[in-house]
Structure formats: structure tokens, C-alpha cells
Amino acid sequence: MELDCSSYPEFCRNFEDYRRSLTKQCQILEVPCPDEHAIEVSYQLAQRVSQQIHFHGKIPFSEFMQQALYAPGLGYYSAGSRKLGVSGDFVTAPEISALFGKTLALSVQQAWQHTTKNILEFGAGSGRLMCDILRQCEADSCLPDTYSVMEVSAELKQRQQDLLRKELPHLYSKVTWLEQLPQSFDGVMLANEVADAIPFELLMQTEQGLTQGFVQTDAQGFSLTFTPTDFSRGWQKRHQDICQQWPDGYLAEAYNHRSDWLSALLNSLNQGCVLLLDYGYEEEELYSPYRPQGTLQCYYRQKKHSMPLTLLGLQDITASVNFTQLAHQALDSGAQVLGFTSQAQFLTLSGIERFVAQDDDSDTMSSASIAQQLQTLLMPNEMGQNIKVLGLSKGFSGTVSGFNSLGKHTV
């Protein structure tokens, strides 16, 4: 059922009011204003979310985030903005350097010695990682039997297909885009910076106890309200236990949707392994007293801030991954933990130096120097330590060199 215009909150009742509200947000954030088309898409999304809030009174933060990122045709990942890469809002490892995908290809090939030669990549972004892996596998005469992609964004799926057609047209038929998880998959599953894009809840410790974040509207825009909810069951119960130590005002995220995602993924894995790479921590470090504001971050044109209710549908919203929770979920789903380490350790032990020596690939390298790319991928204050790699397996007797280390972290 549609609302009539007068029922929308003032800030999105008409296009001009919405443009003013968005312009003000840009001034506060000190970022350039979006173009007319982007404002129009954001305006439609604001009306859609306002309507949802009108019917429910308020919606959980995770639902707001789901709409902001994935509302069909309107959300950040579903509409046409540039998103990834230096000309977009943020960069990921495959966008920085082909060295990343080439090195992952070595790990995948190693894993194939103990499983079927298939790859299933989740959230393939621009398609860059897929192309780099396929190119390396071809160079090593070790192409996969199948390469499948699970991508929730129709816009990104199109971009992945265009990139593959442009760069490796002869391998196009190897790749299949799936609409749903396979019933039974044998091979290697990959997900780079996917878990951190899956919606989460916000929690705050207060004098009344633990509260959950909901989004509501007022005349000026969207706002957050924290209210006590039933923490006696389900994911809430788990957090009630974790949060006991938190002082009043402590803000954090809860990641139940990510556990559900992992559980579905592992249900689909019959035999083989999974490599999950993402910004994140072990639970104790994630919910430490030194992180009283949580880890939520938004990205718009390379500017990082923590105001998720602004720039609706025009910015990425993300938060660190709780790797301990994912590892526990894996064990509950009948999988084993193959290893857990930093990206720097993983890439180094997997043999990234092999490619540094042969600087013969200028067509696939970005214009930045190899040294700069390596620095971003490996240095502790950049992706090297901030991104972790969690390896999971089912019925898999092999090893992956990236995890072979005395200094290996536990999770």
C-alpha cells in the first residue's frame, strides 16, 4: 500500500525538500554533493524506507541497512553508483593490485589437490578478483572445471559479466552466476569483504540494561532510538551474556545475519574449503573496553565517517567481522577451522613474492608501483593486519600454505 504524499515525513515529502536535506548532510560531512540522478534515487529510497517505518513505527537498524544497501534498483549495491575503486567510495584488495588475486589463485590450486576443481565466489564486486584468479589459473595450466558467482546485486552482476567479457572472453563460458546456493558444492568457496557488507544490529548498554537500535523518522530525517528488547532468546541471548561487562553508553554491533549467511554457505558445502577475508577481530578484541563506539563505518568518495543514517543509498555501510562468532558457527554447522591469520601472513606464506619478482604484467597492474601495492596489502597499519583470513573446511584433508605458521592466530 502506497502512502499519499502528505503522509511522508517533511524531509522527503517532495524532491526539493529532500535535495535541501541531502545538501545539508553533505555540508556537515564535508563531501561533494551527489548529482541529480543520485539525489533522485536516494529520494525514492527515502520514501520507500519512510513508508516501511510508517507501517511499523520503527525498524531494526539491520532492516534499515538492508534497504540502504540492497533495496532493488535503489540501494547502494543495487543502483548504478561507482562504489569500488579509486574513483569510487572505497577500495578493496583486488582493486588495489592483481597480486592479491594471483596469490589467492595459488592457495586455491593448492586446495584443489584435495577437492574438486571448482570455485564459488561470493559477492564478486567489480569482477576484478575473478578475472585475476582465472588469468593466473590459466597461466598455470590449472583452470577450474567451474567458476560460480553468488552476487546479490543485479548491477554488480552485470558489471562482473562485462569485465569478464572484456578481459577474458574465451573463459566466459566457464563462469555461471547463481540465483541460489547449490544444494551440494564440492570445491573452494571464496568471499573477500562480503561478511562486512551483511547487515548488523546496533546495541547499546544503558542504565536500563542492554538496548537495541531502531530507526524512526521525524521532520528532519531518519533518527536512531535505542529501546530494551527481549534478550532472553536467540541471538539476543548470546549478546546479553557478552555485554555484561560493558559500561553504560557502550555501543557495539551484533552480527546474527552474518552467522545465518555462513550457516547457509556451509550447508551448501559438501566437501572442500572456504576462505573468508575481511576486516575484523576475535571477539575479545572486538568488544574490548577500548572500542566503546563499536566499529561501524560509512564510505562515500573515499571519506570515512560514522553517520549511517545520512546519504541514504549513496554510501557504503560496514562494520568489522566477529571471527570468533563465525568460527563457532562453522563448528555448529559441522565444519572445521582450517586456520586463522592476518592477510599479510596469509599472502606472504602463500607465495606473493613469486609475482613481485616477475614484474611483467603491466596490463593488469594498477598505475601505482608494485611497492606501493605491496605496502597496502601487507603493512600492519593497512590491510596487512586489519584484514584477517579465516579458513574453514568440510571433509577436507589438505592444507593451505597461508595458514602454515608458528605465529598463527587462534580464533
Ligand SMILES: C[S@@+](CC[C@H](N)C(=O)[O-])C[C@H]1O[C@@H](n2cnc3c(N)ncnc32)[C@H](O)[C@@H]1O
Ligand atoms: C565490499 S563489496 C566486496 C566486493 C569484492 N569481493 C571485492 O573484494 O572487491 C561486497 C560485495 O558483496 C556482495 N554481497 C553482499 N551480501 C551478499 C550476500 N549475502 N551474498 C552474496 N554477495 C553479497 C555485494 O553486492 C558486493 O558485491
